[in-house]
Amino acid sequence: MAEQFKGFRRGPRRVSTEQDIVEAALSLLDEGGVTAASIRGIAARIGVAPNAVYTYFPDKAAVVKATVEHLFGQVDHAAFADPEIPWRRRIELIAIELRERLKAHPGAVGLMIGGPMDGPRALALNERLMEVLASAGLSPTDAAKAAYLLVVYVFGSIALDVADLGDIRQAPPEAERIKARQAGFSSITAETYPLSASTAEVMARYVSTEQYLWGLHRVLDGLTHPLPQKPDSATAAAAT
Amino acid sequence: MAEQFKGFRRGPRRVSTEQDIVEAALSLLDEGGVTAASIRGIAARIGVAPNAVYTYFPDKAAVVKATVEHLFGQVDHAAFADPEIPWRRRIELIAIELRERLKAHPGAVGLMIGGPMDGPRALALNERLMEVLASAGLSPTDAAKAAYLLVVYVFGSIALDVADLGDIRQAPPEAERIKARQAGFSSITAETYPLSASTAEVMARYVSTEQYLWGLHRVLDGLTHPLPQKPDSATAAAAT
DNA sequence: ACACGATTTGTACACCGTACAAATTTGGTC
DNA sequence: GACCAAATTTGTACGGTGTACAAATCGTGT
Numbered sequence: 001m002a003e004q005f006k007g008f009r010r011g012p013r014r015v016s017t018e019q020d021i022v023e024a025a026l027s028l029l030d031e032g033g034v035t036a037a038s039i040r041g042i043a044a045r046i047g048v049a050p051n052a053v054y055t056y057f058p059d060k061a062a063v064v065k066a067t068v069e070h071l072f073g074q075v076d077h078a079a080f081a082d083p084e085i086p087w088r089r090r091i092e093l094i095a096i097e098l099r100e101r102l103k104a105h106p107g108a109v110g111l112m113i114g115g116p117m118d119g120p121r122a123l124a125l126n127e128r129l130m131e132v133l134a135s136a137g138l139s140p141t142d143a144a145k146a147a148y149l150l151v152v153y154v155f156g157s158i159a160l161d162v163a164d165l166g167d168i169r170q171a172p173p174e175a176e177r178i179k180a181r182q183a184g185f186s187s188i189t190a191e192t193y194p195l196s197a198s199t200a201e202v203m204a205r206y207v208s209t210e211q212y213l214w215g216l217h218r219v220l221d222g223l224t225h226p227l228p229q230k231p232d233s234a235t236a237a238a239a240t
Numbered sequence: 241m242a243e244q245f246k247g248f249r250r251g252p253r254r255v256s257t258e259q260d261i262v263e264a265a266l267s268l269l270d271e272g273g274v275t276a277a278s279i280r281g282i283a284a285r286i287g288v289a290p291n292a293v294y295t296y297f298p299d300k301a302a303v304v305k306a307t308v309e310h311l312f313g314q315v316d317h318a319a320f321a322d323p324e325i326p327w328r329r330r331i332e333l334i335a336i337e338l339r340e341r342l343k344a345h346p347g348a349v350g351l352m353i354g355g356p357m358d359g360p361r362a363l364a365l366n367e368r369l370m371e372v373l374a375s376a377g378l379s380p381t382d383a384a385k386a387a388y389l390l391v392v393y394v395f396g397s398i399a400l401d402v403a404d405l406g407d408i409r410q411a412p413p414e415a416e417r418i419k420a421r422q423a424g425f426s427s428i429t430a431e432t433y434p435l436s437a438s439t440a441e442v443m444a445r446y447v448s449t450e451q452y453l454w455g456l457h458r459v460l461d462g463l464t465h466p467l468p469q470k471p472d473s474a475t476a477a478a479a480t
Numbered sequence: 481a482c483a484c485g486a487t488t489t490g491t492a493c494a495c496c497g498t499a500c501a502a503a504t505t506t507g508g509t510c
Numbered sequence: 511g512a513c514c515a516a517a518t519t520t521g522t523a524c525g526g527t528g529t530a531c532a533a534a535t536c537g538t539g540t
Contacts, residue, residue, distance in 0.1 A: 145454065145455070148400075148455075149393075149455040149458060149459075152400055153389075153393060153396060155396055156392040156393060156395055156399065157396070159395075159399070160392055214385065215388075215389040217466075217467075218459070218466055219389075219393075219459055219462050220462065221462035221465065221466050221467045222457075222459050222460065222461035222463070223462070225461065225465065226457075226458055226461050227464075227465060
């Protein structure tokens with residue numbers, strides 16, 4: 001222990017640390033989106049030259065990675081550990097917590113989807129999920145697969161929620177938008193597709209927490225009560 | 241009709257069209273990832289000055305949008321329309337088709353997650369899905385919600401599949417990687433989290449089509465056979 | 481007081497998206 | 511065939527990005 005700590009932090013540490021950088025990145029992300037979270041912007045916010053960041057992080061990717069990890073660290077695991085709460089409710093609570101935590105930083109969500117979710121805290125979340133599912137009676141293998149499925153649902157849902165689904169949410173396609181689109185790439189979107197109005201409505205409506213939880217429970221239903229599989233349809237296709 | 245077509249295409253159309261641009265963008269995306277698909281790169285591939293692209297597209301975002309739409313256009317809808325095939329198998333077929341089509345262009349997947357999926361072809365896909373679910377006996381409202389859930393699962397699954405999950409897949413964290421990480425952002429990842437080896441194993445294994453379909457069918461199970469809801473847990477939380 | 485090492489900074493390079501005006505090519509009209 | 515107008519391409523340029531390199535600065539142990 002004493003030997004481990006021998007090499008003390010030296011040098012002119014004035015303002016910046018890893019924490020400062022990550023926090024600056026997060027705040028910039030919230031204010032101005034992904035584009036605002038630049039190395040130069042981060043450095044300017046801390047009051048430091050851009051290159052100073054490279055003392056603590058080798059890459060910008062590393063900064064992003066650390067920021068994502070920082071977000072995962074804010075997720076409260078308390079509900080997971082409480083054995084008083086029934087397991088389904090526990091998962092529901094953590095799904096809500098995760099969603100609210102991530103939706104607080106929409107810019108960051110775009111960063112982790114397709115990005116680095118392999119940090120220790122992100123994996124720890126998956127680990128806890130598996131434990132809960134195992135305690136619900138699932139076999140270790142099924143619990144692992146189920147945990148992955150749940151993660152997919154939660155993140156996929158949040159991603160599509162936060163995503164820029166264009167102007168579907170805000171307004172029906174007016175003539176102006178159509179004109180602009182046709183001017184932009186006419187030959188590609190020249191064909192017409194039958195589109196009912198309900199599609200846009202549903203996508204606009206699904207952002208609610210209520211429907212998020214509805215989907216979550218349908219997934220849980222399928223996990224805990226899988227239907228007996230007929231050998232002719234799904235299994236046959238999967239075996240190839 | 242005749243009046244509509246009066247303004248004929250004039251001018252020196254030598255090499256570039258919307259199609260050429262999109263195809264160049266896609267090929268560059270496949271070869272070098274997102275960073276390679278730059279306006280300058282696309283223009284260079286067609287043998288044109290970078291600015292020439294802006295004749296056909298107002299933005300780079302428009303190019304991305306068109307590329308994503310182009311991908312959706314490659315998805316074969318045939319299985320959807322065939323009433324001979326049982327509906328569950330139809331959904332399975334389209335899920336496989338979509339997955340294979342998207343996995344052929346991993347770089348593009350990162351583009352659409354959190355990106356523009358509001359094109360006519362993307363919406364048409366959702367529309368067909370709703371039709372199949374409705375024909376399976378679901379009410380229009382439930383069909384709409386179920387379609388959204390399925391889209392979330394399919395895209396979330398593919399996204400996590402294609403995503404750079406770090407080195408989890410490839411190798412266990414060796415001392416070298418740990419050292420590099422600690423050198424990069426020591427104070428943040430200094431804490432240790434309990435991590436079982438199975439987490440990494442499961443994530444590494446789940447890329448298989450078999451498990452992708454397993455999850456799909458569990459979701460379908462939950463959709464077609466939702467458990468009777470107890471008023472104390474989920475519904476109470478959702479009502480708030 | 482001195483030196484060492486960690487940290488910060490200045491400068492610079494290659495790349496990005498894209499705005500603007502000038503040049504080029506084409507089709508239709510006289 | 512000459513001309514015009516419109517569509518397309520290009521040259522140049524600006525501000526932005528990530529980041530490599532060497533020089534300068536500062537805190538700390540001896």
